[in-house]
Amino acid sequence: MKLGVFTVLFSDKKLEDMLDFVAAKGIEAVELGTGGYPGDAHCKVDELLADETKQREFLDKIGSRGLTISALSCHSNPLHPQKQISEEADALFNKTVLLAGKLGVAVVNTFSGCPGDHEEAKYPNWPIAPWPNDFQEILKWQWEEKIIPYWKEKAAFADQHQVKIGLELHGGFSVHTPATLLRLREACGPAIGANLDPSHLWWQGIDPVEAIKVLGREKAIHHFHAKDTIIDQPNMNRNGLTDMTSYTDMRNRAWYFRTVGFGHEPKVWADIISTLRLYGYDDVISIEHEDGLMSIEEGFTKAIQNLLPVIVKDSVGDMWWT
Template sequence: MKIGLNTDGFGAFGLDECLDKVAALGLSCVEFGVGGWSSAPHLKVEALLTSASERDRLLGKLRDRALEISALNCSGNQLHPGRIGPEDTDLAYKTLELAKLLGVRRVVMMSGLPGAPGDSHPNWITSSWPLEAMEILEWQWSERVIPWWKRFASKAETDGIRLCVEQHGRQVVYNTESFFRLRDAVGPVVGVNFDPSHLIWMGGDPVSAIQALGECIYHVHGKDSRIEPASKVNGLLDPKHVIPVHSRYWNFVSLGHGSSVRAWLDIVRALRAAGYDDVISIENEDYSMAAEDAVATSAATLRFCIQQSTEEAA
């Protein structure tokens, strides 16, 4: 297994400094955010699409540091009923084109979330009540989700690119069951970008999910969640902003600061057992500590877990 970084975690640094820090940490891969919910701090899609010299320059910087691109990430809401939908759809197709030009074979993204019929904002259905909720959910899937994904998946398959859907709360695909509904409709070009942190704050078990997903796992994020004491009073649904962290019911944290290191060892073991022997890309959204410290902590945790699981498998 390899350890990488979603470079948004070092978004405060320029590209060269970011890559230097990644190499100094002994990581081997980078995952670049290219837009959508990412500010795209290190790549400019239009420039790279139109200029072979810009692409060569980027690949040269990576080669000089013995780094490779594990994936491009265009997570956004291509199903948004307003202007965001067409903008993020355009980005998604451009990301496929850029991935092909750079020789990258994975694109990470989220499923997107439509509105209800006639709505101008997305609507996340989490319950079968009130009764109209199920009508809205079925309309979302049949009229918005599946048609969009069939078109997009066909293009990705033609380009030889695997789509790695992150199961994220507030998206129409947010757990294992909803992922399989998409995959069953669209086909195996669609797999999972497995991120344990979302499942954790929704009350699931990462190891059980890995066992259920199996060969559908195409890419993995290294991110943890910590359930905070206030959740005992208020539960886990929390609309507050991610900062300040002390007032929240759960928080994204660096690896080992939410789940134990032993729990992460179990996750790595489960990934190996499922046949996944590829990159775990650290996605740092721990706002309780400096980015460099959080990434270093996550890298050290993963390095221990990978080494331990490798020795066990020998």
């Protein structure tokens, strides 16, 4: 395994300065945003696609510091019912896949998106209950008319360019659980997999270790984010897990994100890392920082410190004791 970072944390730094900074911290891989929600501070997709010389220079800057690229990320909503939003997200996804193919990057991360509830809708509709029956009708329409057709086309496109799609399981989007990921994968093919982030599983009541087993059996984990979550049980009792309290109002939220090790103890993270390897994911652990109680640099540094003792780097070799 390699320790990586989602470099959106350091969007205020120039590419070279960011690479020097993370390499000095012991990072071995970078996940780069190409636009959408992560922005494109370190990876200008249009400039790179237009110039092969710039592509080589870009890779040289990364490789010369002993780093690799774990993924290109363009998180957005390509199924948004407002065409201006969905078309922009779709174009960005296509360009990101093309660039990943040219750079030899194996994975493009994004969200599944979430459609509206009919053709003339203006806003996404995220059904989360099976009754009243209207919600089931909305969900059926979304999957049959929007979600599966879109991602079937994108999976074929990614296959053409030897790229895998890592969909982050995130509330508010149609693919947000292992079950919804596997439903889409079954319909669209193995190019579809998870960018698995345990922080979004914990607040949904999903045990990340068990989720890794479910997805790992199907070889459906394409990338991994390292981020933690804490549950404030009194607030959870009041607000429930679909808490709409602002992220900035941390005292009153049912849950909020923490840096690795500040939501769950090291043994939990050791189990996560070990289960990833047990079920076939032996690649990059990409740190993502969204901790409202720590600065970016401190949260990033503490995530490294907490992951290094539990991350497994060496290959296993023969079981000499059997």
